[in-house]
Amino acid sequence: MSATGPRASAAEIAAAVAEGRVTAADVTEAALARIATEDKTVNAFTAVTQERARAEAAAIDAARAAGRPLGPVAGVPYAVKNLFDVAGLATRAGARINRDHPPAARDAALVRRLHAAGAVLLGALNMGEYAYDFTGENAHDGACRNPHAPGRMTGGSSSGSGAAVAAGFVPLTLGSDTNGSLRVPASLCGVYSLKPSYGRLSRAGSFPFVDSLDHVGPLARSAADLAAAYDALQGHDPDDHASVPRAAEPATPALGDGIASLTIGIPDGWFEAHAAEPARAALARTADALGTAARLRPVTLEGVEAGRAAAYLITNAESAALHLPRLRSRLAEFDPDTRDRFLAGALLPAAWVTEAQRVRRRWLGRVLRAFETVDLLVVPATPFTAPEIGQRRIEIGGREVLLRPNLGLLAQPFSCIGLPVVTVPVFEPGALPIGIQLVAPPWREARALAAAAWLEGAGLATAHPPPAAAAA
């Protein structure tokens, strides 16, 4: 595959650049050209940093020419959700209000780490306002459109991060996940994502949403690229008070470990009841594939609805408190789809939120007990495939429900307790994508990534190109 083509992996690009088969400048120009022509439809980017990208690519090419060592993702183009600080840009976090902020003085911690690893930043990406979103719609920047079906949602809130990878603009992006904001767009756009353990990757220099629940992580089109990005991003950072002082635990060396030694749990009950047919079918196919090499067992997770409720209440209250000054002074400038939720969150009784924190802890205990008998949990990432943009309601299990809160229904219970989750795409070429979550015990990202690589190798998990790209 050409290293300048839209489906080139980060690994292929980095190898081609390192071996001198292509220059970082050529890779960058090809990506910029794709964005210039194709992002008019997708609307993934809110800022394209051409000058910076060309300068970073030139520095990589100069380093190679001088015989200096290159980083593991040298010359690989990437882009970041626009809640990450990018020096010289106002950090929008999807909000009109934030456009008044002064430009960031320095890059976010994870942007600095990818820069140190040789990656080339192409710009900032669309997202739901202040990350309070599962749809990918945004009243200020316009809806981000699903590359597989431009009339449909990308999912959110890391909408541009999912779409840019699916569309082939870049092989890597960064996003954030508080209740499912990496996993929902990964599922609806048909790409891979990693939500690491809470406290694993630094959030320093990213605009917060819910401090107790915020995670940041990468998206990619292969398990190997996801692991490479994750490895480049790891490391304790005292600038993020949630960052845990653990040594980096590289996942790439363990990517070929397979699943033969694993017992894999398939949660029933609540998860089954809240998955529509495409999600159930994808889960069945995944379980069938995993069952050929690993032991499977059904698992009943008691209290999942309480865990999800805790996530809702903590999110609503903490995010509203963060935005209270803006709700008082600039209410009319909020996106109508976040405004009333933020207002309601500012009025929640404190006792409800405190109780939610305690229930969160108890829910974690229940899931850790399940991990005494299984090594991974496998759950659909979204209840259904991408709805149409503007859609408000959807049917699950014969019951019509509100679409917005239910898009993240199957993802919320796991981010609430900070567990690492890899989302893998499981869909047929030409069909609407859907993803499956591989949920691991705390700090076992490498196990979930190895299982993702196994599913990819087995031909089940594939980030198929959108139909238009496949036909080109």
Next chain:
Amino acid sequence: MNETDPRAPEDPLDAHIDTASALVGLSIPEEHRAGVRAFLEVARQMEAALAALPPEDTELALAPVYRLPEPPEAET
């Protein structure tokens, strides 16, 4: 239901919106009131759902994230 007031004033949510918004210094415009009320209703249902996992008195996790910083190197 009060037939002259569609906001169903007997429900404590309506009184709560008025009192709590005044207390935190928020003005709830009339056109947003129904939306705010709907989300508070969702929150009330979520609070009821918490009862499925009642914690023991000793099960505490009340601080979202709270760790004291290390002292400066010169003082260690």
